[in-house]
Amino acid sequence: DIVMTQGALPNPVPSGESASITCQSSKSLLYSDGKTYLNWYLQRPGQSPHLLIYWMSARTSGVSDRFSGSGSGTDFTLRISRVEAEDVGVYYCQQFLEFPYTFGAGTKLELK
Amino acid sequence: EVKLLESGGGLVQPGGSMRLSCAASGFTFTDFYMNWIRQPAGKAPEWLGFIRNKANGYTTEYSPSVKGRFTISRDNTQNMLYLQMNILRVEDTATYYCARDMDAWGQGASVTVSS
Numbered sequence: 001d002i003v004m005t006q007g008a009l010p011n012p013v014p015s016g017e018s019a020s021i022t023c024q025s026s027k028s029l030l031y032s033d034g035k036t037y038l039n040w041y042l043q044r045p046g047q048s049p050h051l052l053i054y055w056m057s058a059r060t061s062g063v064s065d066r067f068s069g070s071g072s073g074t075d076f077t078l079r080i081s082r083v084e085a086e087d088v089g090v091y092y093c094q095q096f097l098e099f100p101y102t103f104g105a106g107t108k109l110e111l112k
Numbered sequence: 113e114v115k116l117l118e119s120g121g122g123l124v125q126p127g128g129s130m131r132l133s134c135a136a137s138g139f140t141f142t143d144f145y146m147n148w149i150r151q152p153a154g155k156a157p158e159w160l161g162f163i164r165n166k167a168n169g170y171t172t173e174y175s176p177s178v179k180g181r182f183t184i185s186r187d188n189t190q191n192m193l194y195l196q197m198n199i200l201r202v203e204d205t206a207t208y209y210c211a212r213d214m215d216a217w218g219q220g221a222s223v224t225v226s227s
Binding site: 039041048050051060092094099100101102105 | 155
């Protein structure tokens with residue numbers, strides 16, 4: 001299975017500051033079609049996860065442009081600019097290159 | 113508006129069976145892959161498998177962790193997705209979500225496996 005490893009945040013993050021969440025995969029997620037098979041999700045407290053970013057850098061409809069995804073084949077970053085109260089929760093990266101699809105352990109964002 | 117509503121969760125004894133349902137609305141059901149994902153309390157989600165769309169013959173894929181015990185099916189006339197779970201273990205205790213193409217998730221159904 002592809003292992004997804006997420007970094008921690010130096011919580012709490014001051015409101016209005018930026019935050020970067022890292023994720024590393026044990027195998028390159030860049031496929032021969034030129035796409036990188038990586039998703040990012042946010043799970044707010046008491047809610048189900050919802051998709052923020054797909055194909056490593058494409059924002060889902062309705063997601064704020066304060067969220068941006070970047071990376072290479074194995075190292076990825078989700079950047080949140082001007083952190084707000086609604087950004088609080090746990091962020092997960094997930095690969096969908098190979099079965100079984102696998103998630104990272106999650107990165108918690110707390111607001112100061 | 114896309115809506116996914118899981119039902120059928122509850123308490124079951126180890127070795128027992130349970131079927132979860134997911135009612136879908138707000139989109140053309142047959143156009144989409146439908147997934148099941150579970151999440152133990154306080155842990156990361158775990159993808160269980162999916163059933164493909166009409167264009168791809170409604171075939172299925174499973175995680176090795178549940179292959180042979182869990183079965184995903186769909187009723188395209190009723191816009192329903194199902195997860196049949198057999199030989200349940202204590203470690204199957206989790207909140208179970210259905211998801212359309214991973215871009216829309218339901219609110220989840222709680223399953224507890226305990227004697």
